[in-house]
Amino acid sequence: MxxxxxxxxxxxxxxxxxxxxxxxxxxxxxxxxxxxxxxxxxxxxxxxxxxxxxxxxxxxxxxxxxxxxxxxxxxxxxxxxxxxxxxxxxxxxxxxxxxxxxxxxxxxxxxxxxxxxxxxxxxxxxxxxxxxxxxxxxxxxxxxxxxxxxxxxxxxxxxxxxxxxxxxxxxxxxxxxxxxxxxxxxxxxxxxxxxxxxxxxxxxxxxxxxxxxxxxxxxxxxxxxxxxxxxxxxxxxxxxxxxxxxxxxxxxxxxxxxxxxxxxxxxxxxxxxxxxxxxxxxxxxxxxxxTMMNYERLGVGIQGLALGERSYQNAIEYARERLQSRAPSGPQAAEQAADPIVVHPDVRRMLLTMKALNEGGRAFSTYVAQQLDLAKYSEDAAARSQAEAQVALLTPVAKAFLTDLGLETTVHGQQVFGGHGYIREWGQEQLIRDCRITQIYEGTNGIQALDLMGRKLVADGGRTYGLLSEQIKAYAKGLPASRAEFGAPLLAAMANLDELTAWVLDRAHGDPREVGAAAVEYLHVMGYTLYAWFWAQMADVALARQEQGAFYQSKLGTARFYFARLLPRIHSLSASVKAGSHSLYLLDAEQL
The missing domain is CATH 2.40.110.20 (Butyryl-CoA Dehydrogenase, subunit A; domain 2)
Incomplete structure (x- = not known):
């Protein structure tokens, strides 16, 4: 490690x-x-x-x-x-x-x-x-x-x-x-x-x-x-x-x-x-x-993010040093017997997925913590109230989404190592084992999804969600034409989430099973869409400063990867939500 x-x-x-x-x-x-x-x-x-x-x-x-x-x-x-x-x-x-x-x-x-x-x-x-x-x-x-x-x-x-x-x-x-x-x-x-x-x-x-x-x-x-x-x-x-x-x-x-x-x-x-x-x-x-649950559940989400970060740090160092085969485009390290595995497309897919999810997750956790501070310290009553509402809405997403993606990221890190990732001495398998509990304690991720759907959406008719949606769409619409590569897909993702939210709210009134059937996939659609918002903000800064060095160029390239390869996950998840609860009850308990 x-x-x-x-x-x-x-x-x-x-x-x-x-x-x-x-x-x-x-x-x-x-x-x-x-x-x-x-x-x-x-x-x-x-x-x-x-x-x-x-x-x-x-x-x-x-x-x-x-x-x-x-x-x-x-x-x-x-x-x-x-x-x-x-x-x-x-x-x-x-x-x-x-x-x-x-x-x-x-x-x-x-x-x-x-x-x-x-x-x-x-x-x-x-x-x-x-x-x-x-x-x-x-x-x-x-x-x-x-x-x-x-x-x-x-x-x-x-x-x-x-x-x-x-x-x-x-x-x-x-x-x-x-x-x-x-x-x-x-x-x-x-x-x-x-x-x-x-x-x-x-x-x-x-x-x-x-x-x-x-x-x-x-x-x-x-x-x-x-x-x-x-x-x-x-x-x-x-x-x-x-x-x-x-x-x-x-x-x-x-x-x-x-x-x-x-x-x-x-x-x-x-x-x-x-x-x-x-x-x-x-x-x-x-x-x-x-009183401490909003803080602690965010803290557990941060645990998933943190383990993903540690896994990425291990994996990127290994990928730059491990020599295996030649790059598809031809030798990149001709003086050596093989190229480092970082040149291979699938390894890059895993590393960029880890990097994009970690950096998006850090932005998300920082934003939620910022709202907690506003709710506690602001002298503006309206600002406190809005921050409290956002914290209530986003806390179950932060806990569940960050830890679900944390496990995905630690697994990617292990996969980069290949067989060595399965060996204890490299430390990657420990990160997976440690990460698994984060999806379970402080309220399982299924419970977090039910909390989001039942208490934070259905219970208030989507009012708090609507305020956040308008905030994100206003940001996207305010981006200049030079940022259209990020603003346009963010608006499209929000349109999808708005429509999906309305669909869930409507179906919840007709069948109480619909909330539980849709909850986990809906939470993930919201999570990926929120990451798009944060990546658009990070890309906006990086575009303006890309001439200042590698940090901003890396940030910009990672943002483009996120929008191209990870944000599209919302479409399959949305389709799963709209499949409804019917197929979950086709079998009797004895047939499961």
Whole structure:
């Protein structure tokens, strides 16, 4: 596996030349004094340096060794403890945390780039600070001031970590079925009892304490999802002075043996009357949990993007060095016995597909993060409202599309290596195994597609989609004639998506099965169309600056490849959507 190189130039291109994010920061008082273009560059360069030099080298060894379960204790792979301490000491666990409680205070759009670099370097390692950041976000927005003051500073420091305890053996997507209970105590605390599974970082040896956020039901809770509350349950009790006291009644029963992310501890957690504290209001636990879902689901999408980027970096280096056969047009390296495989059309197809999907995905994830910042920091109420609506619409697409394409991209990278890609020592097969979980956790991609179709389109009659559609079409129509090679196909793709959306909305009213039958393919049509929008914007900049060097020429050539070879996928996907649900039910369950 080649050394990981943080894609800082591409990030800077998006920040400064495509989305002009520093100008947005300057218009928001909450960020104006905190961050500018120079600060952003320095932050990302320093994060990239630590990640590439300290975290990335542990990726393969961590996969080979995995986590070890020893009588209730989890031991992470060699090197993880020291790497985590180095990463935490520089403040990166709290990179987007509230400065009031010791966080770095960076906007989400910065945090998203740090996440990409960390996930690309070592996804297993990245999951520990990611879950801590998610727990911190829920506490920051819903916990009492006393809980925030006690728990957030050491969590942002990385001395304490966090976990999110949702799933139970019988309750995954349908959290209304959970059985974990919380009994109120005279001192205002609660005794939490139940079992949670698939808990990332539920037990580990990286931090002094683990702060579990646990979904549970009060004795008088309403049935179903409306009766879920959220509780903070520390692994080790914390005194009034902030010092650690006795162990709480929390234990790890086992860890899972998984296909990938083997250096991330995935735990079965038992709460046996553990002391916990209510976060937010009773029976409002899902609302508190969903505060971080937009951030976390975007974060999982970024994991898919990151693994695709790492796979591409490995594959392009290999393709430039591996000698096999001659180019179809004749020898390109006459002084050698054969040409490097990068000259062959099919290898170029795979490499360009990877490059186009990665760079389009980075633009997409950056845009969604930018909208999250607008929704949080803008002083314009209308701008906040519009950004919130776009985040709600685009989050399921970001999670599902980025991870689906992440798997495709890692597979392409393995294929470039041929037989060597199937061998463990090259690292490509690990990226595929690690990537597979991203399509499953934080809500499977099928659930994301149903969320997009049912809650984000059908529920509001396509109103939010319509606003985004008009924004994209206005951009395309505003492009000059010199950009017609990108503006015209973008308008055509939007016309297809508009018509497909209207078709789905109409059919959904007649047959409830139509939503589920169309959901996944529809989400992909939207994803490819959104990428066309971002590629048109990137190409617009690259066309104007192509004389300034190879970076812009590469960007322009990749944009042309995307429009010629990848955007046409929308047509077969649209045809599949319009085939309807009928063929899914031609067989009885016994005939499947």
């Amino acid at each position: 080649s050394d990981y190189l943080p894609p800082l130039r591409d990030m800077e291109f998006l920040f400064n030349e495509v989305f002009d994010i520093p100008s947005q920061w300057a218009r928001m008082p909450a960020l104006a004094e905190q961050i500018d273009a120079d600060t952003a560059r320095a932050v990302l360069e320093q994060a990239g340096k630590v990640i590439a030099q300290v975290v990335a080298p542990l990726n393969r060894s961590g996969d080979e060794q995995g986590c070890r379960f020893d009588a209730g204790r989890v031991v992470t792979p060699d090197g993880f403890v020291q790497a985590y301490r180095t990463y935490a000491a520089d403040g990166w666990v709290g990179v987007a945390g509230s400065p009031e409680f010791g966080g770095m205070g960076m906007p989400k759009v910065i945090g998203a780039q740090v996440e990409e670099m960390l996930n690309a370097a070592n996804l297993s390692f990245a999951l520990y600070p990611m879950l801590t950041a998610g727990a911190c976000l829920s506490l920051l927005n819903h916990a009492s001031e006393a809980l925030k003051a006690r728990y957030l500073p050491p969590m942002y420091e990385g001395r304490w970590s966090g976990s999110m305890c949702l799933t139970e053996p019988h309750a995954g997507t349908d959290l209304g079925l959970i059985r974990t209970r919380a009994e109120p105590q005279a001192d205002g605390s609660y005794r939490v009892s139940g079992t949670k599974i698939f808990i990332t970082g539920g037990e580990q040896d990286l931090s002094e304490n683990i702060i579990h956020l646990v979904l549970a039901k009060l004795p008088d809770a309403p049935a179903g999802a409306k009766g879920i509350s959220l509780f903070l349950v520390p692994k080790v009790m914390v005194g009034d002075d902030g010092a650690l006291n006795q162990a709480n009644a929390v234990s790890c029963g086992s860890i899972e043996h998984k296909m990938g992310i083997k250096a991330s501890a995935t735990c079965v957690m038992n709460f046996d009357g553990a002391t916990g504290y209510l976060v937010g209001e009773p029976n409002k636990g899902l609302a508190a949990m969903f």
